[in-house]
Amino acid sequence: xxxxxxxxxxTSRDVAARAGVSQAxxxxxxxxxxxxxxxxxxxxxxxxxxxxxxxxxxVVARALVQGRSYTVGLVMPALRDPFFIDAATGAQRVLRxxxxxxxxxxxxxxxxxxxxxxxxxxxxxxxxxxxMGISSMAPExxxxxxxxxxxxxxxxWPGVVSDAEEAGRLxxxxxxxxxxRRIGFLGPLTDAQAFRLRERGFAGVLRAEGILPQSExxxxxxxxxNGGRDGMRTLLTDRAGPTAVFCANDLVALGALKxxxxxxRRVPNDVSIVxxxxxxxxxxxxxxxxxxxxxxxxxxxxxxKLLLDVIExxxxxxxxxxxxxxxxxxxxxxxxxxxxxxx
Amino acid sequence: xxxxxxxxxxTSRDVAARAGVSQAxxxxxxxxxxxxxxxxxxxxxxxxxxxxxxxxxxVVARALVQGRSYTVGLVMPALRDPFFIDAATGAQRVLRxxxxxxxxxxxxxxxxxxxxxxxxxxxxxxxxxxxMGISSMAPExxxxxxxxxxxxxxxxWPGVVSDAEEAGRLxxxxxxxxxxRRIGFLGPLTDAQAFRLRERGFAGVLRAEGILPQSExxxxxxxxxNGGRDGMRTLLTDRAGPTAVFCANDLVALGALKxxxxxxRRVPNDVSIVxxxxxxxxxxxxxxxxxxxxxxxxxxxxxxKLLLDVIExxxxxxxxxxxxxxxxxxxxxxxxxxxxxxx
DNA sequence: TTGTAAGCGTTATCAT
DNA sequence: ATGATAACGCTTACAA
Numbered sequence: 033x034x035x036x037x038x039x040x041x042x043t044s045r046d047v048a049a050r051a052g053v054s055q056a057x058x059x060x061x062x063x064x065x066x067x068x069x070x071x072x073x074x075x076x077x078x079x080x081x082x083x084x085x086x087x088x089x090x091v092v093a094r095a096l097v098q099g100r101s102y103t104v105g106l107v108m109p110a111l112r113d114p115f116f117i118d119a120a121t122g123a124q125r126v127l128r129x130x131x132x133x134x135x136x137x138x139x140x141x142x143x144x145x146x147x148x149x150x151x152x153x154x155x156x157x158x159x160x161x162x163x164m165g166i167s168s169m170a171p172e173x174x175x176x177x178x179x180x181x182x183x184x185x186x187x188x189w190p191g192v193v194s195d196a197e198e199a200g201r202l203x204x205x206x207x208x209x210x211x212x213r214r215i216g217f218l219g220p221l222t223d224a225q226a227f228r229l230r231e232r233g234f235a236g237v238l239r240a241e242g243i244l245p246q247s248e249x250x251x252x253x254x255x256x257x258n259g260g261r262d263g264m265r266t267l268l269t270d271r272a273g274p275t276a277v278f279c280a281n282d283l284v285a286l287g288a289l290k291x292x293x294x295x296x297r298r299v300p301n302d303v304s305i306v307x308x309x310x311x312x313x314x315x316x317x318x319x320x321x322x323x324x325x326x327x328x329x330x331x332x333x334x335x336x337k338l339l340l341d342v343i344e345x346x347x348x349x350x351x352x353x354x355x356x357x358x359x360x361x362x363x364x365x366x367x368x369x370x371x372x373x374x375x
Numbered sequence: 376x377x378x379x380x381x382x383x384x385x386t387s388r389d390v391a392a393r394a395g396v397s398q399a400x401x402x403x404x405x406x407x408x409x410x411x412x413x414x415x416x417x418x419x420x421x422x423x424x425x426x427x428x429x430x431x432x433x434v435v436a437r438a439l440v441q442g443r444s445y446t447v448g449l450v451m452p453a454l455r456d457p458f459f460i461d462a463a464t465g466a467q468r469v470l471r472x473x474x475x476x477x478x479x480x481x482x483x484x485x486x487x488x489x490x491x492x493x494x495x496x497x498x499x500x501x502x503x504x505x506x507m508g509i510s511s512m513a514p515e516x517x518x519x520x521x522x523x524x525x526x527x528x529x530x531x532w533p534g535v536v537s538d539a540e541e542a543g544r545l546x547x548x549x550x551x552x553x554x555x556r557r558i559g560f561l562g563p564l565t566d567a568q569a570f571r572l573r574e575r576g577f578a579g580v581l582r583a584e585g586i587l588p589q590s591e592x593x594x595x596x597x598x599x600x601n602g603g604r605d606g607m608r609t610l611l612t613d614r615a616g617p618t619a620v621f622c623a624n625d626l627v628a629l630g631a632l633k634x635x636x637x638x639x640r641r642v643p644n645d646v647s648i649v650x651x652x653x654x655x656x657x658x659x660x661x662x663x664x665x666x667x668x669x670x671x672x673x674x675x676x677x678x679x680k681l682l683l684d685v686i687e688x689x690x691x692x693x694x695x696x697x698x699x700x701x702x703x704x705x706x707x708x709x710x711x712x713x714x715x716x717x718x
Numbered sequence: 719t720t721g722t723a724a725g726c727g728t729t730a731t732c733a734t
Numbered sequence: 735a736t737g738a739t740a741a742c743g744c745t746t747a748c749a750a
Contacts, residue, residue, distance in 0.1 A: 043742095056721065069719075092743080094745070120479070121454045128481075136449075151476075153432055290661055313659060414736085439744085441728085
């Protein structure tokens with residue numbers, strides 16, 4: 033590179049001077065105006081000059097005049113849940129492709145509104161928010177912003193969701209097909225819709241199979257590894273505990289797995305465990321976790337596309353078809369051990 | 376949605392009008408000028424008006440005039456490594472505290488330079504880059520930017536590092552103390568300095584103990600779970616394989632653990648495994664992984680502080696003291712089984 | 719097709 | 735202590 037004197041920023045004016053055109057023309061060339069607006073020869077000269085100078089359009093200035101920043105915010109309560117990190121990755125990729133930057137905004141309950149204010153001050157064009165994020169936010173604080181929700185349906189904002197109910201159904205059928213009858217559920221305390229739907233689909237199938245949900249086989253815990261571990265411990269204390277347990281997400285399932293290992297219950301022989309999300313760690317434990325793949329990357333990517341549609345005023349459905357999910361049978365599920373009654 | 380018609384952005388001018396002062400005064404109040412610059416009464420009126428109107432300073436406009444955007448970029452090759460996600464979290468927290476936003480820039484080899492150009496266009500104030508990120512970047516492309524490296528020392532840019540050599544030493548001593556003599560190493564192919572130092576510290580102690588590194592107990596693999604699994608498989612084929620293996624990071628260690636489970640080798644009885652990083656998943660497997668805590672969050676936080684020092688021109692040391700590391704003994708290490716020779 | 723000029727919402731430099 | 739006013743780098747009518 034070359035030190036441009038005292039290393040001032042190269043502006044469109046510099047390019048204009050070098051190309052012998054007006055500054056406005058340079059702008060025309062770079063702002064993706066219809067090719068008709070500037071002659072091919074001029075355009076070429078401008079581009080050459082720009083390249084020679086190492087010109088990069090100043091997005092900040094553009095943002096100021098257009099009132100748009102080509103930047104979107106991604107509000108997440110904690111960068112800890114692998115599911116959301118994957119969603120973020122997927123979103124980030126499509127946004128970058130379209131020239132948008134992603135501002136990471138970790139927001140807990142206390143700071144959610146302040147975070148949005150901060151993003152507003154940056155003339156953010158839109159916001160992607162996950163279930164946890166939205167729950168700790170005053171709806172009015174989002175007025176006038178393009179908002180898309182990730183995996184949390186709402187009548188107020190558009191969003192993308194996975195087919196959570198189907199996820200629950202798939203698990204229930206899988207367990208029933210294996211022959212399980214005493215089936216437990218480890219669900220989170222938070223009332224994220226996705227979790228509720230997973231439970232609903234799950235319970236629906238069981239009921240249809242004539243398997244009544246037994247309250248002592250259901251346990252509410254935080255949606256974390258420790259939550260799952262503690263919940264599973266509780267379930268295991270029961271002498272006639274469940275032979276299979278559906279955990280509302282993989283983190284919980286991994287905790288449950290730990291509890292089993294500590295209690296010397298073999299998985300899947302003594303008890304089957306199923307998770308939901310198919311996070312990477314699901315394949316990390318032994319035996320590998322049977323779970324439902326939600327494809328968070330794809331979910332994030334779709335959320336990003338939806339957000340771009342909203343921002344750029346393109347037609348879109350506020351609530352697109354839920355993302356397909358898929359049961360991934362791995363090593364933590366098996367037929368229940370025949371005990372007593374039958375061989 | 377609401378058409379942006381009636382809800383124009385509230386500007387400092389609006390506030391000025393309502394407070395009966397000039398726009399400049401409003402600016403003075405909000406740009407944290409010394410209190411002496413504006414009378415307490417006026418200041419109060421301005422703040423009241425601002426609150427009533429819901430005024431939020433436009434950071435974009437400020438960025439344009441000051442040539443600073445109060446935004447920094449975080450360049451990471453992939454949002455997959457939990458270590459870097461934690462570092463990002465730590466960094467993000469201190470930056471937000473100081474009014475800076477963090478733009479997430481996932482950059483692989485092919486797109487690294489384009490990504491930096493994009494960030495430049497956004498008048499980014501600084502950049503935090505990790506080992507993988509920097510390796511795929513042309514140094515000149517960073518000219519004129521405030522850059523801080525995370526866990527990858529460089530003579531060219533300041534950065535924060537963990538005490539990687541000590542990490543290796545701690546592991547070696549731990550294994551030697553337990554009585555291991557045939558000790559293996561699963562190291563990554565990438566030449567991140569941190570990995571090299573871990574190995575150096577490790578090998579140094581072993582040599583001092585008169586334990587010669589045996590090449591058949593060393594295996595180079597990608598720094599991933601699968602890499603670790605494959606590498607461990609190789610190590611296990613040896614009839615007189617190692618009784619303990621140090622894996623250059625936790626991901627590799629977890630893969631190694633898997634390989635052991637699949638090969639029916641008990642951990643830690645048949646073979647001890649040690650990782651490095653102490654990622655969350657380390658506590659997720661059973662037995663829990665013995666590892667070295669690097670405190671990535673703290674590392675990220677320090678990187679952020681260093682970057683702010685650089686940006687704001689405060690005095691700072693380019694290469695602060697490495698971050699202390701700590702051996703975390705969990706369940707994957709034990710004394711080697713006495714075989715043959717002695718009881 | 720290209721140039722001229724008026725902002726976008728701030729900060730910063732002057733006066734007052 | 736406060737008010738005009740000129741940038742900052744760009745987009746966008748409107749003129750030529």
